[in-house]
Amino acid sequence: MKAKGILFVVSAPSGAGKTTLSRKITEIVDNIHHSISHTTRAPRPDEIDGRHYHFVSKAKFEEMIKNDEFIEWALVHGNYYGTSVRNLDIVQKEKKDLLLVIDVQGAEQLRKKYKNGCYIFILPPSMEILEKRLRKRGVDSEEDIKRRLKTAEEETHHYKTYNYIIINDNIDEAVGQLKSIIFAERCRYPNFIPELPDLKL
């Protein structure tokens, strides 16, 4: 029997492919939901409010912090990002798994509160490839790319505090690895408690 949903926390530097990876995984694995964060960052041209993020003003975000509406939040690349308490309902009430794609500061806050969560770090094959990917996607300014690369270098050192590491060289392989991690975690005690009526467990 599933006691409650599992919290899967994924961190990765910008450009490591976490958005593609998390989108693909929720398409192929049942009962896992992508957590939609709040941010004060401006939406990119292809982003939809309420689907990719809840885009809010700085004043609104700060009011939410004051009202304890976040289970974690952080200032990333000069903008606020946070996971609202409400997002956890799916884990606690509906017993479904939740996939959080958040930065290393947010993951650190969650690790203290949710020790049973599963923490996964995605690494690019090299910094050179990361830079190429950031430039290729063409959504960030030169200044932004430089800032993201600097943050990436700092963030990669945190991989040791995660339970699993995926090197995203080939997206299909990385999706396969993430899927295996999810399935393994679903069999792990106490995420799973067997109920066999003819056995006293």
Ligand code: 5GP
């Ligand atoms: P981006 O601007 O590229 O969408 O995201 C920038 C960074 O913020 C990424 O590392 C992303 O994982 C992180 N991020 C997105 N949502 C959250 C959140 O709710 N909390 C935290 N701590 N980081 C987040």
